[in-house]
Amino acid sequence: MTTQITKDAPNTPPPAPAPKGLIPLPENTARATATAGGALTAASAFLAWTWTADFPGDLTVYGYPGGLQWLVLIGGALTALYGLTSYGIKGLRWLAPAGAYAALKFAALAAFATTWYTVLAISTELGGLVNLEPGGYIVALTSLAALLGALALPFQRPEPDPIDPDDTGWEHFKHRLRHGWDTTKAAFAADAPRPVGTLPSYAEILIITGVLALGLLVFTYGIGTEYDELFVGFLITAGFGFAALNKAGLVAHASQITARHQNITICGAFAAAACFPFTQTDDQYATLGVYILIFATVALGLNIVVGLAGLLDLGYVAFLGVGAYAAALVSGSPNSPFGVHFPFWAAILVGAGASLVFGVLIGAPTLRLRGDYLAIVTLGFGEIFRIAVNNMDGTSGPDITNGSNGISSIPNLELLGFDFGAQHTIAGFTIGRFANYFFLMLVVTAVVVLVFRRSSDSRIGRAWIAIREDETAALAMGINGFRVKLIAFALGACLAGTAGTVQAHVTYTVTPEQYLFAGQVPPNSAFLLAAVVLGGMGTIGGPLIGAALLFLIPNKLQFLGDYQLFAFGLALILLMRFRPEGLIPNRRRQLEFHEEAEAPTVLSKAGA
Amino acid sequence: MTTDTTTKGTAPGATTPGDTVLDARGVTMRFGGLTAVRGVDLHVNSGEIVGLIGPNGAGKTTFFNCLTGLYIPTEGEVRYKGQVLPPKSFKVTAAGIARTFQNIRLFANMTVLENVLVGRHTRTKEGLWSALLRGPGFHKAEAASRARAMELLEFVGLAEKAEHLARNLPYGEQRKLEIARALASEPGLLLLDEPTAGMNPQETRATEDLVFAIRDQGIAVLVIEHDMRFIFNLCDRVAVLVQGEKLVEGDSATVQGDERVVAAYLGEPFEGAPGDEEAAEVEAAEAHAEPTTDAAPGKENDR
Secondary structure, three states: OHHHHHHHHHHOOOOOOOOEOOOOOOHHHHHHHHHHHHHHHHHHOOOOOEOOOOOOOOOOOOOOOOOHHHHHHHHHHHHHHHHHHHOOOOOOHHHOOOOHHHHHHHHHHHHHHHHHHHHHHHHHHHOOHHHEOHHHHHHHHHHHHHHHHHHOOOEOOOOOOOOOOOOOHHHHHHHHHHHHHHHHHHHOOOOOOOOOOOOOHHHHHHHHHHHHHHHHHHHHHHHOOOOHHHHHHHHHHHHHHHHHHHHHOHHHHHHHHHHHOHHHHHHHHHHHHHHHHHHOOOOHHHHHHHHHHHHHHHHHHHHHHHHHOOOOOOOOHHHHHHHHHHHHHOEOOOOOOOOOEOOHHHHHHHHHHHHHHHHHHHHHHHOOOOHHHHHHHHHHHHHHHHHHHHHOEOOOOOEOOOHHHOEOOOOOOEEOOEEOOOOEEEOOEEEOHHHHHHHHHHHHHHHHHHHHHHHHOOHHHHHHHHHHHOHHHHHHOOOOHHHHHHHHHHHHHHHHHHHHHHHHHHHOOEOHHHOOOOOOOOOOHHHHHHHHHHHOOOOOHHHHHHHHHHHHHHHHOHHHHHHHHHHHHHHHHHHHHHOOOOOOOOHHHHHHHOOOOOOOOEOOHHHO | OOOOOOOOOOOOOOOOOOOEEEEEEEEEEEEOOEEEEEEEEEEEEOOOEEEEEOOOOOOHHHHHHHHOOOOOOOEEEEEEOOEEOOOOHHHHHHHOEEEOOOOOOOOOOOEHHHHHHHHHHHHOOOOHHHHHHOOHHHHHHHHHHHHHHHHHHHHHOOHHHOOEEHHHOOHHHHHHHHHHHHHOOOOOEEEEEOOOOOOOHHHHHHHHHHHHHHHHOOOEEEEEOOOHHHHHHHOOEEEEEEOOEEEEEEOHHHHHHOHHHHHHHHOOOOOOOOOHHHHHHHHHHHHHHHHHHHHOOOOOOOO
């Protein structure tokens, strides 16, 4: 949809003194159109959009929205809500502390994009526009009206730079293009949100609960989307919807409030995550949940190495593999040459310990290198691990790991009489095998979060950050750089090994092919690093969100097939261009990358 | 020009006045065929401010790097309070020599307070386990570190900016913060590499007072500087380094009167004695140079 806007923008007349929208309409008409369009879009979700139930989600029923219509309903409702807010109605003002116009634009974009995606998907899948019922046409028109109305809302246009008459035509073209882009950015820009007032702490905790419940709801919905179209629609609505809330300043307010009660927020987030299996009726999505948690936990461990200490480790998945293999070898698998069956606590110690030892062994020679050289060497060690494990099959090497067949039939865990392999019924909810492991993994994640938080806010954490910022100066301040870096490396390895221990039991089998540098299925080293960078380096929430997205998107968008890695690469490039600090930026990084923005000079405690 | 040495609030790293703190003997540093520093002897006594001057490229910063363990001297040895310096810069800092850099090297994305806390690294012991377990000892040590860091910020006058990012400080305050960070390691000897580069006269005066105050805490100071007025106001002794060799050492009058120094800076005089006229010339040159150093603070020749 952005292409349309960029095409429009250069054609608009030169800036007049009064602020105007991208589309020439009076402000009142524009606002009314947007608001009414949003409301009608929401209402149209109750109409039938197509005549046949062949399109997934059954959009044929009058009076009851199905599948994608729910998303359109949400988008339309959000648009109408922000339209009303822009009228300054009392009681709605808290919705837009940073001004409602930018939020209204994004909300309209969310409704429009979801609607038109649905309409186009119906037409292409069923073969032609003829398959649309009147409801389909109506919703397409209303959402378009909402979008046009929103785009016609006035904004402060940037002054174009003066044109040098000596420039060539190409430079004129570039100049116009740049100004067009600036105008587009200005059209969607929001003011700085007004600071959040002080609320009684019970209210703030209620707000935190609400935010977490919303997060759980969105996540559960996303993970439970049953067909590709619904997931794409979910991504569109969630993406633009989040942008709308962000532009409205609600995200800033929520993060300020959560920053005041960090411990409560973190505990609440874990409680919300623990609720997830109870929202599921079978084990299908708990499987995804536990894999996401494994991926996210390892990414968080990598964040200590990369985000705090600034050591670019491209072979991190090897430590997950070491942990998984070590645990698998001592957990009573028939393929294990050792033939021992340790209890879980011992297996987890063996897994974490083995990874720790490997971390120190690999770190000791390599950590004398800086920057890119370290990245290359760790990449090499990651591959060495995989190939070595592949070769230890009794023919090319000692018979330890059973080669490419891996170690299979790893028995389920049993902890204090609780069999992780069996179904349990807790308070009327059936908790299956993967849900059991989900809870176990959640505990491991909690431990990793605790380790990350405590180590980053301490003498050693400051030393890591100092090393990342300027190694020479850090050495001159008396920091033993090598030792401190080795601690970071070994700690990261140990945490990955712990996650690997659980992973071995969840997947029944460990094979060398699970621990590639880059592959289709996360976790692998490239995806781990991508999760950290995408989510936001040096934060706790960043890698967790990044890992969830990076796991869910390839998993849900099966139709992308071979283009999956290509699309992933493209998305990553775009993200690095437009939001280099990641989805959940560390305050430090945000200031680092956006120097031109009026940076708040004070780094609040919540930043790190 | 020197003020009385009044030792009040002696810092833990300080020694009694008169002892030799730093003793460099025959320090030579070669990079391949290039000899950057050749056989330099220098000693610094406690409670003393020693200046190190010389034209650009004379090897001052290289000599500094030899003193701080960034370089290992090819020949000669450096002793701190009688002990040969270890060859690693973090061990040198632990031993009690702290430094600042010619081109400011703060941890730009950390807060002012955090920068100083990093300086406390060698004087605190809490490792990873203590950070993870958070026993009472951890909180006590952390609180003590913070208190000491705030004290130092108070000392250099940055206390109310403790929560600002280091990168957002103005230039002069960044210099002050670098000094505070160095002081946090409780040194017995502080090495300042061009502390007033790019500063205006008022800021230079303030830095002068700060260096005196540091000396009054019993910390010996060795300072590299190009600002002659600053050096001669400040230092008890001044050593002149020219093309890697020490030309002359003595109090400001000796150095100022030495023809070779003048020659090294301005070239050989054609005729007549270099006296007041010469000094005026130096001053004029300085006054002329000051606006330009503002624009381009410091050359980038340390590592």
